[in-house]
Amino acid sequence: MPRAYHHGNLRRTLLDAAVALFAERGAFDFTLRELARAAGVTHNAPYRHFAGKAELLEALRSEGFVALAAAAQASLSAAGDDPRKRVRALGDAYLRFAIDEPHRFRLMLHNPLGNADDPVVGQGNALSILKDTLEEARRAGVVRQDLSARELALAAWALVHGLSSLMVAGQIPADDARVRRYGKLLETTFFEGIARR
Amino acid sequence: MPRAYHHGNLRRTLLDAAVALFAERGAFDFTLRELARAAGVTHNAPYRHFAGKAELLEALRSEGFVALAAAAQASLSAAGDDPRKRVRALGDAYLRFAIDEPHRFRLMLHNPLGNADDPVVGQGNALSILKDTLEEARRAGVVRQDLSARELALAAWALVHGLSSLMVAGQIPADDARVRRYGKLLETTFFEGIARR
DNA sequence: CAAGCGATGTGGACAGTGTCAACATGGGTC
DNA sequence: GACCCATGTTGACACTGTCCACATCGCTTG
Numbered sequence: 399m400p401r402a403y404h405h406g407n408l409r410r411t412l413l414d415a416a417v418a419l420f421a422e423r424g425a426f427d428f429t430l431r432e433l434a435r436a437a438g439v440t441h442n443a444p445y446r447h448f449a450g451k452a453e454l455l456e457a458l459r460s461e462g463f464v465a466l467a468a469a470a471q472a473s474l475s476a477a478g479d480d481p482r483k484r485v486r487a488l489g490d491a492y493l494r495f496a497i498d499e500p501h502r503f504r505l506m507l508h509n510p511l512g513n514a515d516d517p518v519v520g521q522g523n524a525l526s527i528l529k530d531t532l533e534e535a536r537r538a539g540v541v542r543q544d545l546s547a548r549e550l551a552l553a554a555w556a557l558v559h560g561l562s563s564l565m566v567a568g569q570i571p572a573d574d575a576r577v578r579r580y581g582k583l584l585e586t587t588f589f590e591g592i593a594r595r
Numbered sequence: 596m597p598r599a600y601h602h603g604n605l606r607r608t609l610l611d612a613a614v615a616l617f618a619e620r621g622a623f624d625f626t627l628r629e630l631a632r633a634a635g636v637t638h639n640a641p642y643r644h645f646a647g648k649a650e651l652l653e654a655l656r657s658e659g660f661v662a663l664a665a666a667a668q669a670s671l672s673a674a675g676d677d678p679r680k681r682v683r684a685l686g687d688a689y690l691r692f693a694i695d696e697p698h699r700f701r702l703m704l705h706n707p708l709g710n711a712d713d714p715v716v717g718q719g720n721a722l723s724i725l726k727d728t729l730e731e732a733r734r735a736g737v738v739r740q741d742l743s744a745r746e747l748a749l750a751a752w753a754l755v756h757g758l759s760s761l762m763v764a765g766q767i768p769a770d771d772a773r774v775r776r777y778g779k780l781l782e783t784t785f786f787e788g789i790a791r792r
Numbered sequence: 793c794a795a796g797c798g799a800t801g802t803g804g805a806c807a808g809t810g811t812c813a814a815c816a817t818g819g820g821t822c
Numbered sequence: 823g824a825c826c827c828a829t830g831t832t833g834a835c836a837c838t839g840t841c842c843a844c845a846t847c848g849c850t851t852g
Contacts, residue, residue: 408800429838442840443801451839504705507764541789545780552767552777553754553784560757567704570749580749583742587750591788592738605829626809639811640830648810 409447411437416458420501426508430454455505462499462506463523469495470524474531481535486585488528489558493581496562497572504566528554541589557584606644608634613655617698623705627651652702659696659703660720666692667721671728678732683782685725686755690778693759694769701763725751738786754781 415436419428430451431441448454473491477484496503532554533547541550561580565572570580612633616625627648628638645651670688674681693700729751730744738747758777762769767777 430840431838440802441838442803445840446800507760507766508701508705540791542787542791545783545789549780550789553780553789556757556761556777556781557750557754557784558757559761560753560755563704563760564753564756569704580753583746583750584753586742587754587788588784589788589790590739591784591786591790592742592747592750593786593788594737594739627811628809637831638809639832642811643829 408437408439408443412444412447412454413458413461416454417502420505425501426455426505458502459506462502465502466492466495466506467524467527470527474527481531481538481540482585482589484531485528485535485554485588486581488524488531489554489584490581492524492558493562493565493577496566497577500566503562507563525551525555554588557588605634605636605640609641609644609651610655610658613651614699617702618696622698623652623702655699656703659699662699663689663692663703664721664724667724671724678728678735678737679782679786681728682725682732682751682785683778685721685728686751686781687778689721689755690759690762690774693763694774697763700759704760722748722752751785754785 412433415433416428419432419436420426430444433454434441434444437443444454448457470488470491473487474484477487529547529551532541532550535541536543536547536550545553561570561584564570565577570576609630612630613625616629616633617623627641630651631638631641634640641651645654667685667688670684671681674684726744726748729738729747732738733740733744733747742750758767758781761767762774767773
């Protein structure tokens with residue numbers, strides 16, 4: 399049946415079409431008009447919902463951060479009580495997210511608006527979950543006390559984000575075996591360090 | 596004076612114009628025709644040197660990896676003999692490279708060709724320099740022996756690459772003070788680990 | 793319950809893009 | 823000194839993002 403003149407929920411449809419196109423080909427190179435076509439709508443309809451292509455991308459990016467935080471929270475909830483396992487669970491969630499949805503992950507990382515403070519990153523996000531978890535670990539006395547939770551979180555973030563990025567960028571193969579092996583390697587590095595005892 | 600019909604060294608000029616445009620604005624969004632204009636040449640001349648835009652980008656990317664390896668080598672040469680200082684020097688070089696030339700760094704990381712093995716990354720590059728340096732440290736007995744030099748290198752790479760990426764993406768501010776502070780933080784994390792002793 | 797207004801979608805236009813094909817030019821090679 | 827091939831030019835095409843004026847509808851208000 400023919401679509402009504404008013405689509406009903408075009409905004410959502412466009413965003414979904416965008417992720418679908420992301421997944422189909424391998425990059426951000428989709429086009430606004432393609433999206434419109436996929437949604438069965440003229441090339442100009444998207445402009446009623448987004449000021450331009452950049453704003454649409456920003457919306458996708460923002461949704462990505464929310465999804466990441468949700469994944470982190472879920473993984474954490476299933477991780478039990480051991481502080482170290484909880485930290486590990488967060489790292490795994492991050493890495494899994496990146497590998498499962500490389501296009502979205504790449505988009506999220508690609509902040510075209512320079513480095514102005516980004517409210518998406520600032521609050522209620524995966525980073526603050528990580529910080530809280532490390533604060534727990536710190537209070538539980540299993541990690542060193544001379545670094546703040548914020549510093550610990552930053553180091554952990556850098557570590558797991560680095561591996562994720564390198565894998566997503568294809569610099570390191572991302573097969574299952576390697577993901578498991580390197581995950582463990584990072585855990586060891588992070589907690590024990592590499593210096594000889 | 597008017598350029599001769601044959602430019603002489605258009606390929607080089609185009610690549611230079613590309614980095615210049617990279618630096619000027621903040622992104623990869625330059626256009627082939629712009630490059631041609633900047634080089635004082637018609638919009639189709641670039642096609643005599645590159646099959647298309649993708650190939651030009653690939654050339655830039657490749658040059659970036661060479662420059663990075665050179666920077667790493669230089670930093671290493673000035674680092675003295677202490678194995679730990681040498682590792683740290685490599686990390687600093689990487690981070691500095693990323694922050695000084697964020698556009699190039701971003702481009703290098705953005706591998707649009709999926710994850711096929713990339714000869715640029717495979718040999719004579721910064722990664723193998725890092726591996727060699729960690730192998731030295733391992734032989735010198737200052738780092739743990741139960742991990743291979745390759746594993747150690749991978750962990751170090753992930754750590755410093757993570758911080759670099761996050762800073763370049765604007766997720767973490769990249770002022771001088773922070774760069775120094777976080778560099779030290781990563782060094783501590785990497786060598787000592789965060790677990791309580 | 794009708795009128796009308798604002799939100800949503802349409803159609804056309806414009807400058808600019810990447811790329812292709814045919815043609816022009818001239819420097820290095822026999 | 824003539825020729826050939828690499829290099830640069832001109833013209834064209836389909837396509838893009840975005841602007842504008844217009845069409846259509848559903849919700850609100852009287």
